[in-house]
Amino acid sequence: MRIAVLAVAAAASLAANMALAQAPVRDWHDLEAVHQHVVEAINEMDRARAANHYDMAGHGAKAEEALHRAERELREAIRAAREGR
Numbered sequence: 001m002r003i004a005v006l007a008v009a010a011a012a013s014l015a016a017n018m019a020l021a022q023a024p025v026r027d028w029h030d031l032e033a034v035h036q037h038v039v040e041a042i043n044e045m046d047r048a049r050a051a052n053h054y055d056m057a058g059h060g061a062k063a064e065e066a067l068h069r070a071e072r073e074l075r076e077a078i079r080a081a082r083e084g085r
Contacts, residue, residue: 031081035074042067 045067049060 031074031078035071035078038067038071038074042071 042064045060045064049056049064052060054060
């Protein structure tokens with residue numbers, strides 16, 4: 001009996017996950033919140049680099065560039081979600 005219940009639960013879980021994975025993203029508000037946090041991180045990184053006289057062995061610049069890439073990707077993700085892609 002336990003095996004049957006586990007099998008049904010597993011099948012239901014798999015079906016729900018497949019249905020959710022195929023549904024297009026319609027709510028971009030969470031993405032906007034993450035985007036805002038990344039923008040804040042960029043500003044904080046700029047202040048930290050300035051406080052350290054931009055002397056972080058190149059790592060600060062690399063981190064800031066990674067944040068800028070993340071910001072661009074999030075902006076594109078928000079646009080795609082709004083358009084329903």
